[in-house]
Amino acid sequence: MNELNEDISKAEVFQSLYDNSPDLYRTIDLDGKIILCNKTYAEKIGFATNEIIGQSIFDHVGQKSHQNLKETFEHWRKTGQVTNNEIWLKRNDGVEFPVLLSANNLLDDNGRLIGSNTVLRDISELTQAKSEIDALKLKKLAIIGELSARISHDLRNPLTTMRTSLELLSVLDNQMVKKHNDVFKKINGAVIRMSHQIDEVMDYVKPKPLDINNYSLKEIIHDVVDQLQKQDNIVINLPQNDVKINCDKEKLEIVLSNLILNAIQAMNYHGVITLRIIDQASSVKIEVEDSGSGIPDELKEKIFEPLFTTRQIGTGLGLPSCKAIVEKHNGTLSFRTKIGQGTVFVIELPKSTS
């Protein structure tokens, strides 16, 4: 254990630590008046120490942080502790900079509260670095978006060639095609899957404006289910009631088929899906319920994030695209889930789109 050299006292050590700390220290009284501060505080605020003593903490914050500091101060008065509250201090030349404020109680020798010792950590560099990273991220996303759009667009021509060539074959030599129907179906199916993935990316990067008309929800739902591939172990319960709303039929069909396909996968191709139409005063809800195992807590926040997917294939744009489409209709897409019981996705659409 080291002992302090006799030539220097503990007080001198602490004084040195106090003054030379990279953090800003100030001590305030119960009214928020500054009674002490360290060198770093004075330098960063741009006043001399003796000018600062007697000033109020509210003299050292900018307009936008005024309310924040007021609440922080009251919080300290009530609870005796504040930790890492971000506020913006103001230098004497008016320039503002961000700090993390932590404060605790200062008691006199009798244990009476007389003020607070506050540490303010300058996070200007951190904040700057963060915004640079964010800007870079945005730029990268924009580039990726452009790239995806270009690739997807370019793929549409060869896909057209493939599709039309298959069609021609079936017209030119129907016998041959019939004889090898399985093989042709595989090629055709693959082309269709590729087209859907491309559509998903294109829709996400360059969405088309909505084509709004009045439609029967019951019909839309029945149509979507009809077009799905028959699954032997899946029972789909359809709604019997109907509500007419204004929407983009094609886009709503995309949302519904996405949700139903997700449900089928979540149940491992085995179980019951229930579709409901719930009529409300100024809006209508469409529910897609599955009998799967529910969504675990740690995944709940992520499922609407682009590129998040638990599947091996697919773009991962399904749910975020669905959310975007519903929100474009001024509606909401949400879900409720219970582990072991299943999940219900809820599309809520307003009855009149303004």
Added chain:
Amino acid sequence: MMRNNPTGIIIDDEKDIVDNLSMYLELKGHDIVGIGYNGCNAATLYSEKKPDYVVLDMKMPQYDGMYAIQKIKEKDQNAKIFVITGHSEYDIENLVTKVISKPFTLDKIEKIIKNTLPHNYE
């Protein structure tokens, strides 16, 4: 002379698409009287051949579909133009007869063309 077969010209910079479309439409009784791979062919072919309709791609090098549409409509306001495109950016719904997105089926295009032309063929 009574014309029975609908006549068309097909313009797309993707040669395979032009070939497939042309072959299919001829199988279905159309006369494809001209093909091209660029927007500048489109206008000249249209005035030379005077077809019943044009199938036109939008994105082509140098002279694109937009150019072709303008030139064709200058000569004939009522031209039947069917645009096939993979590109969602062109806002031309009002300028042309119908916009069909790629990838399409030949059956779909043929039916659309048939339904738009006056019934002068069986």
